[in-house]
Amino acid sequence: MNQVSPSLLWHDYETFGLNPGTDRPSQFAGIRTDLDLNIISEPYQWYCRPPNDYLPAPEACLVTGITPQYALQHGEFENQFIFNILQQFQQANTCVVGYNNIRFDDEVTRFTLYRNFHDAYQREWQNGCSRWDIIDMVRACYALRPEGIEWVFDENDVPSFKLELLTKANDIVHQQAHDAMSDVYATIAMAKLIKEAHPKLYEYCFNLRQKNKVKDVLKMGSFSPLVHISGMFPALQGCCSYILPIAQHPTNSNAVIVVDLNKDLSQLLSLDIDQIQSYLYTATDNLPEGINRPPIKLIHINKCPIVASAKTLTAERAKELGVDAKQCRESMNLFLANKQLVEKLTAVFDTEVKSTGQQQPEQKLYSGGFPSANDKKQAKEITQLSPQQIESYQVHFDDPNLEMLWHRYKARNYPQTLTSEESQKWNRHREAYFIENVDNYIARLEMLAIEHQHNEEKIAILQKLGHYLEFVTNN
Incomplete structure (x- = not known):
């Protein structure tokens, strides 16, 4: 039996709104490459008809230029649209990849599969398949190995990781931002740029799409500090910080609780569990005076997180980014002297924060429980x-x-x-x-x-x- 060669399926959605659970896709584009990023397929492109119990967000239509009339004329019914996509995604040894797809496009895929009675997750792991997202690799490149790439900054000297700005700065052809096919070509070109400038970084980030590789880096129980790249950290800081993995999430085997060592942890000692949980989900402007957001976050090992040895971020680069090495050492020492924090912070995540408002049936992907064998x-x-x-x-x-x-x-x-x-x-x-x-x-x-x-x-x-x-x- 012939072994199917591994390939990358680069993809992008345009949608009729920003919420993957309630809004609908309008366009899908995809291109398959080999692992060296050579294109090996014709481009795939499909439009999706909006259902007649839904109004496309005007703001989204203004960004993409795709009107419901155009989608009705050129598009498929949603069940055929997602079937076409799934046929490509589940080819053996396919890694589906994009730009910010873990947070957005993959959620669009999951909810669309769910609405149309397909398994929402199988295509992410079955038959040697996987998923990857290059946005955190781009952020990691800026934070850890910035040379060889032209970076973009706003008027406040904050780096921007918007694809259309980075492609322009690096002379990459990006004919029409927010057109799915154009965005796919631009994403491949951006990946190629980093692969050529920093092949080891590229390979390292690519391997972190595998959960076991992430677990190997986290070394749970060793209480070793690491570098973590995440959009949850300020862009001014290069979306980068030193973190300490402290515990497995009590109910989600794919999540690990970490503390941000660049912040003062003493507040975690004085606040009780309910307060920490409350402040964790309170908007910054609504936090009580003198209270900062608790410096804890989750790392999901199935979402291609960028984690690396602490030495990957040099002291010189950390200083340039505003990551305070002295504060990180103090936070590390405070935690090691107060390991009862492990139990306390685990308890913070032991009760799920319930979503408010009634959900429609197609929104219950995550809240509906696991289906029975019959279902x-x-x-x-x-x-x-x-x-x-x-x-x-x-x-x-x-x-x-x-x-x-x-x-x-x-x-x-x-x-x-x-x-x-x-x-x-x-x-x-x-x-x-x-x-x-x-x-x-x-x-x-x-x-x-x-x-x-x-x-x-x-x-x-x-x-x-x-x-x-x-x-x-x-x-």
Whole structure:
């Protein structure tokens, strides 16, 4: 049997909004390369039709230029759209990669798979498959090995890691930012730039897509300081700090609790568990006077985190970035003298912070619990049904949430299969959505029209959104 050569599938989504759980994809682009970043496939590109129980965010359409009318004309129904993508993602030995995809594009993939009865996670690990994200490698390059790349700074001397700015500074062709295909080519070129300038750094970061490699670096129980690169640290600091892994997350085997050694840890001794938890999730502006956000965070070993030996960040570079070596030593000593903090900080994460507000069935990817064997079996059957079989297929889910999702799946992807009773139910759902959202939507369109009154292109898009609103609420 021929072994399939490992490959990288570079990809990007454009979407009709910023929330992967509630918004919808509008465009997908992907290109496959070998591990040396040579292109080995034709580009893949698909558009996705918006469902008729949803209003695309005007702000997103202004950024991408993709209107719902264009997506309806050129796009697939969402179940076919995600099926096309999944066929590429799950080819053996494929590593799916992008720019900021762990936080955004991969969430779009997961929620879209979930809404369409596919397993949301299998493609990330099955058949030798994996995922990677180069945004933290770019940040690591700036923080640890900045030479050989042109970096971009704002008026306050804060580095920017926006793809369109970095490509411009490094003379990389990026024809149209926020067009998925253009962004994919730009991402590959950025990766190539770093691979050529710093091959060891590239290889090191690439290997951290494997959980076991991350575990090897973390060395849980050794209480050894490490360098960590994360967008949660200030960009002025190179998104970089010294951290100390202190404990496994009590309920999530893929998460590790760490403290930021660049901050004063003494507050963690005086605050109780409830206070630490509360302040951890309170907006900075709402924190009580004299209280700083607790210097703790989670590292998810399945999200390609950048962690490395403390010596990787030289003392000279740490000083340039504003990472205070003296403070880090003091924090380290304070922790080692107060190891009871391990138990305390583990308890902080032992109770989940409940999300407020009622969730729609398609939003329950993370809150709906694990599906039963029966529900998994039926979900798999659904993805293999023809339109003719959809019409007569009877579901018997253990999870009532999936019953609701099934009805919506049919209505969105196979409207012609709905019975009269199902159509009435669907229209009641749509009516409730529009009653809740239309007034605010019109106000946003009007506000944006004032803001962009001198931009003909944007005004044309806003007018199309107004026409679409009228169309979708009357059909």
